[in-house]
Amino acid sequence: MTTRYSPTAWSTLPRGWDNNADGWPEHRRDALHEIVLLDNKVESIFETACCTGHYIKRLREIGYPGTYLGIDITPEFVIEARKLHPNEVFEICDIRDLPLFWRSPRPLFDLTLVTGILQHLSPEDLPDALSEVALVTEKYLLLSYTQAEETKITFDGKFFQNYYSEEYMRGLVPEDFEVETYRNVGRFATVLLKRKK
Numbered sequence: 189m190t191t192r193y194s195p196t197a198w199s200t201l202p203r204g205w206d207n208n209a210d211g212w213p214e215h216r217r218d219a220l221h222e223i224v225l226l227d228n229k230v231e232s233i234f235e236t237a238c239c240t241g242h243y244i245k246r247l248r249e250i251g252y253p254g255t256y257l258g259i260d261i262t263p264e265f266v267i268e269a270r271k272l273h274p275n276e277v278f279e280i281c282d283i284r285d286l287p288l289f290w291r292s293p294r295p296l297f298d299l300t301l302v303t304g305i306l307q308h309l310s311p312e313d314l315p316d317a318l319s320e321v322a323l324v325t326e327k328y329l330l331l332s333y334t335q336a337e338e339t340k341i342t343f344d345g346k347f348f349q350n351y352y353s354e355e356y357m358r359g360l361v362p363e364d365f366e367v368e369t370y371r372n373v374g375r376f377a378t379v380l381l382k383r384k385k
């Protein structure tokens with residue numbers, strides 16, 4: 189089974205799936221809500237799977253003044269994000285290639301956003317991706333993904349569309365982090381992890 193899909197695969201999806209659509213579904217509101225609760229404890233944000241930049245748009249609208257770096261595997265989304273938000277920094281990068289992407293030493297961010305991407309990684313890539321984002325996160329890691337009672341991995345030759353149980357994901361929490369809030373809403377879980385003191 190191949191676990192590396194084409195970086196242009198996402199752009200072949202119908203509109204709406206691509207998240208270029210201006211929709212603001214419940215799980216995004218939940219994630220934003222968690223970030224807002226962090227108040228002014230966050231001065232730098234790293235976003236994996238930034239798509240066309242909808243989170244940073246909302247965060248600026250509600251007054252987030254800090255620095256931001258967004259990465260996404262899909263070149264079209266990054267190009268669009270740069271057009272829509274010329275004052276932000278967006279780079280094309282696969283979350284699985286982050287160790288190559290950083291110029292040493294690794295940077296550090298107060299908050300890393302990992303929303304809507306974990307369900308699209310293979311079970312082999314998932315722990316490494318989480319460990320890598322943990323390494324660049326000084327305070328908070330915000331995860332949001334599709335969840336179900338039982339973990340279910342599906343791959344159609346192009347995409348993983350997985351569901352993770354709470355138990356499965358709790359087992360993958362990086363060791364220096366602990367669960368601050370765990371929210372299940374419908375088929376999404378939004379989990380805020382905090383670095384242990």
Ligand SMILES: C[S@@+](CC[C@H](N)C(=O)[O-])C[C@H]1O[C@@H](n2cnc3c(N)ncnc32)[C@H](O)[C@@H]1O
Nearest residue numbers: 198207237239260261262281282283303304305
């Ligand atoms: C379901 S959308 C989620 C967008 C946004 N993070 C959100 O929560 O609304 C999935 C995004 O993940 C990106 N993506 C998928 N696999 C990726 C990978 N391996 N590395 C980086 N980005 C990836 C896609 O290009 C797409 O923008």
